[in-house]
Amino acid sequence: MNILVLNCGSSSVKYQLINMENEDVLAIGICDRIGFDGSFIGHKPKGHDKMKLQIPMKDHKEAVKAVLATLTDPAHGVIDSMDEIAAVGHRVVHGAEAFSASTIITEEVKDAIKVCSDLAPLHNPANLVGINACEVLMPNTKQVAVFDTAFHQTMEPKAYLYALPYKYYTKHKIRKYGFHGTSHKYVAYRTAEFLGRNIEDMKIVVCHLGNGASVCAIDGGKSVDTSMGLTPLEGLAMGTRCGDLDPAIVQFIAEKEGLTLDEVINVLNKESGIKGLSQFSSDFRDIEDAIADGNKQAALAMDVYHLKVAKYVGAYAAVMNGIDAVVFTAGLGENNHEVRKEVCNYLGYLGVKVDDELNHVRSMERDFSAEGATVRSLVIPTNEELAIARETKQLIKKN
Numbered sequence: 001m002n003i004l005v006l007n008c009g010s011s012s013v014k015y016q017l018i019n020m021e022n023e024d025v026l027a028i029g030i031c032d033r034i035g036f037d038g039s040f041i042g043h044k045p046k047g048h049d050k051m052k053l054q055i056p057m058k059d060h061k062e063a064v065k066a067v068l069a070t071l072t073d074p075a076h077g078v079i080d081s082m083d084e085i086a087a088v089g090h091r092v093v094h095g096a097e098a099f100s101a102s103t104i105i106t107e108e109v110k111d112a113i114k115v116c117s118d119l120a121p122l123h124n125p126a127n128l129v130g131i132n133a134c135e136v137l138m139p140n141t142k143q144v145a146v147f148d149t150a151f152h153q154t155m156e157p158k159a160y161l162y163a164l165p166y167k168y169y170t171k172h173k174i175r176k177y178g179f180h181g182t183s184h185k186y187v188a189y190r191t192a193e194f195l196g197r198n199i200e201d202m203k204i205v206v207c208h209l210g211n212g213a214s215v216c217a218i219d220g221g222k223s224v225d226t227s228m229g230l231t232p233l234e235g236l237a238m239g240t241r242c243g244d245l246d247p248a249i250v251q252f253i254a255e256k257e258g259l260t261l262d263e264v265i266n267v268l269n270k271e272s273g274i275k276g277l278s279q280f281s282s283d284f285r286d287i288e289d290a291i292a293d294g295n296k297q298a299a300l301a302m303d304v305y306h307l308k309v310a311k312y313v314g315a316y317a318a319v320m321n322g323i324d325a326v327v328f329t330a331g332l333g334e335n336n337h338e339v340r341k342e343v344c345n346y347l348g349y350l351g352v353k354v355d356d357e358l359n360h361v362r363s364m365e366r367d368f369s370a371e372g373a374t375v376r377s378l379v380i381p382t383n384e385e386l387a388i389a390r391e392t393k394q395l396i397k398k399n
């Protein structure tokens with residue numbers, strides 16, 4: 001059984017075709033520059049080199065069409081026809097309170113995703129276009145929505161409510177939703193498996209440190225708190241997002257810099273975080289190189305970054321009354337041993353103790369705790385696409 005996983009972003013569509021008999025990735029790729037001149041697909045069929053296919057794609061519908069044509073192409077395709085795709089799993093960013101689990105897509109589900117667009121104006125509409133395109137192009141194939149927010153729906157009101165007038169929650173559903181849920185869930189369950197322990201007996205903090213970044217407290221396999229909020233802007237310092245700050249700063253910047261509210265929010269989303277602090281890049285690889293060259297501003301940016309991650313881990317140890325494991329994942333968490341080390345250096349009081357040699361690892365599962373550690377520290381690479389494919393398989397089997 002093959003499952004196509006689609007992740008429709010604002011100007012890109014990422015895809016993976018996975019054979020669910022053995023979880024083998026048959027093809028992986030990305031449609032880039034959708035709606036612009038020079039749009040192309042970066043396509044990698046299993047066992048072959050990555051190729052760049054120049055294909056005009058004026059919108060997401062054309063992109064999905066191009067993905068299906070590429071997968072079935074006699075030259076560089078991996079299947080003979082679309083009939084070999086049993087189902088499509090769509091990553092959907094915001095499910096608000098409407099979705100606490102993945103679901104088979106129906107007209108009602110699409111309507112609910114549309115309603116949630118208010119909360120994710122860049123992402124949910126793109127996700128819907130992908131869903132609609134698949135419905136037209138493969139009308140007999142089941143489609144499943146897997147939400148970034150669903151895993152966090154187990155949070156209690158005391159964790160998800162902001163200390164605002166309560167009517168804002170009842171009227172506008174302003175509350176913490178959290179994101180990266182598919183990743184946090186996958187990594188937490190994989191951690192328990194890796195350690196040979198029962199997830200129900202574990203308290204885990206997952207640090208998903210990519211370009212976007214969030215921390216999640218997972219008690220007995222359930223999300224009890226997480227650092228992103230109503231939108232992904234809250235929480236950690238990220239590549240370009242500011243994370244937590246005094247809300248009064250918004251008005252202060254607007255007045256001092258003569259910016260509108262929209263312009264300030266744009267600065268907080270796109271010009272802040274590591275990019276804002278370092279004053280030159282949001283890519284952590286650039287920052288790493290600059291630090292190696294003695295750039296003090298880059299080092300300061302990372303000092304801020306490490307402290308914020310460590311503060312969340314400490315807070316979540318309080319939330320769960322202790323932790324068994326702190327786990328690092330995503331681009332930076334999986335690849336940058338310095339970040340893991342610097343964060344863990346703050347956590348000695350909890351019982352975290354790092355073995356530097358074991359910590360020198362990239363993108364593979366590893367328990368890098370030193371002897372005597374009472375809290376495990378691990379790298380567990382995330383795999384959101386596989387998690388989406390598994391959820392999709394489970395749902396279409398049931399229905």
Ligand code: AMP
Binds near residue numbers: 209282286
């Ligand atoms: P993600 O959003 O998970 O794709 O992560 C993207 C971030 O991870 C980027 O800012 C990269 O700089 C960082 N990253 C990716 N690969 C590496 C690597 N090999 N070494 C250090 N940082 C990396």
